[in-house]
Amino acid sequence: MIELRAALLANLADSHPDVVTVLSDTLEVIAHACARIGEIASQGALAQAHGWSDTVNSQGEAQKRLDLLADECMRENLAHCPHVAGWASEELEHVQPSPHHAEHGPLLVVYDPLDGSSNIEANISIGTIFSILPHRYRGARPGDADFMQPGHQQVAAGYVLYGPATLMVLTCRRGVLVFTLDKRSPLQSPRWVLTHEGVQIPSGTREFAINASNQRFWEKPIQRYIAECVAGENGPRMKDFNMRWVASMVAEVHRIMTRGGVFLYPRDTREPIKPGRLRLMYEAAPMALLVEQAGGRAINGTSELLDLIPDVLHQKVPVILGSKDEIDRIVSYHADPHENVSWQLFKTRTLFVQPQA
Numbered sequence: 181m182i183e184l185r186a187a188l189l190a191n192l193a194d195s196h197p198d199v200v201t202v203l204s205d206t207l208e209v210i211a212h213a214c215a216r217i218g219e220i221a222s223q224g225a226l227a228q229a230h231g232w233s234d235t236v237n238s239q240g241e242a243q244k245r246l247d248l249l250a251d252e253c254m255r256e257n258l259a260h261c262p263h264v265a266g267w268a269s270e271e272l273e274h275v276q277p278s279p280h281h282a283e284h285g286p287l288l289v290v291y292d293p294l295d296g297s298s299n300i301e302a303n304i305s306i307g308t309i310f311s312i313l314p315h316r317y318r319g320a321r322p323g324d325a326d327f328m329q330p331g332h333q334q335v336a337a338g339y340v341l342y343g344p345a346t347l348m349v350l351t352c353r354r355g356v357l358v359f360t361l362d363k364r365s366p367l368q369s370p371r372w373v374l375t376h377e378g379v380q381i382p383s384g385t386r387e388f389a390i391n392a393s394n395q396r397f398w399e400k401p402i403q404r405y406i407a408e409c410v411a412g413e414n415g416p417r418m419k420d421f422n423m424r425w426v427a428s429m430v431a432e433v434h435r436i437m438t439r440g441g442v443f444l445y446p447r448d449t450r451e452p453i454k455p456g457r458l459r460l461m462y463e464a465a466p467m468a469l470l471v472e473q474a475g476g477r478a479i480n481g482t483s484e485l486l487d488l489i490p491d492v493l494h495q496k497v498p499v500i501l502g503s504k505d506e507i508d509r510i511v512s513y514h515a516d517p518h519e520n521v522s523w524q525l526f527k528t529r530t531l532f533v534q535p536q537a
């Protein structure tokens with residue numbers, strides 16, 4: 181079994197040697213940081229990583245101690261990478277030019293240091309999500325505007341899942357690779373072993389993931405899609421579906437990578453101006469690149485997620501991604517948003533009630 185750098189060299193064999201060096205160095209730095217994050221997370225309350233800090237992030241969200249420790253880990257490691265001119269984090273209001281490499285690094289990194297924070301004390305899988313963008317004005321210290329790039333500009337993206345195993349799943353736009361951390365290896369030189377490559381998401385599925393407690397706030401196309409899945413074999417889909425909701429996007433996406441499925445965090449009509457819960461730059465875009473590289477599809481309901489150009493760093497978007505045939509179906513439902521769900525079909529047996537008039 182080959183390890184991270186050898187696998188990246190093989191994956192990038194068709195690239196310019198400079199690109200190979202820059203990308204593989206940077207991905208190794210991120211992998212190193214995440215091995216440390218995973219080690220802290222695995223100690224639970226023993227590492228004093230549980231519980232709330234006394235701070236909030238720029239979006240007014242209370243921060244967990246592990247959020248801050250993970251962010252610190254990422255920043256400390258990225259600061260020593262000569263290829264990274266700057267980074268942006270869910271936990272930081274503005275972008276951070278690298279203290280040592282802002283004037284010459286060719287890359288920008290955007291990350292969610294700890295996704296799924298609400299699951300930390302429950303000991304449920306959590307993760308780190310990262311996105312690597314080109315620094316188009318290399319030589320100039322990067323500012324917020326330099327990061328406002330659509331997801332299809334990403335040169336690489338990935339996540340690390342801190343579960344029973346610690347896995348890093350990444351793409352350099354040449355398919356999806358899965359690495360497993362050898363936890364017997366020393367933290368100073370973590371050994372990431374290539375355990376799967378050429379990940380392909382099945383085009384069909386019988387499994388969807390959504391927070392069903394928000395059902396009364398979904399728009400009609402999503403109401404219809406989920407109601408038809410719940411109607412099962414006696415409904416329009418003529419097959420039964422299963423539902424999951426882990427509340428850790430990294431865990432949901434990894435399940436989809438392993439067996440297909442659909443993940444939905446749709447627009448919520450509670451606050452129409454607030455387009456969704458998940459962030460475009462460091463949750464939706466990197467996951468969208470991974471899913472599309474694995475043969476799936478990723479949309480906000482009506483547009484491909486990778487085509488969206490961020491207006492602001494912490495922009496939120498609706499996220500619907502996974503098995504291509506199902507996403508195609510959801511796109512078709514959005515193409516006719518006035519099509520009503522035939523509620524008679526579900527009036528007796530469904531948990532779903534008539535959407536608010």
Ligand code: AFP
Pocket residue numbers: 294295296297298299391427428429430457458
């Ligand atoms: P936290 O990091 O605040 O726990 O949010 C996790 C997340 O961004 C994403 O990983 C989950 O899919 C989603 O939020 C869960 O949202 P709900 O708590 O509304 O179900």
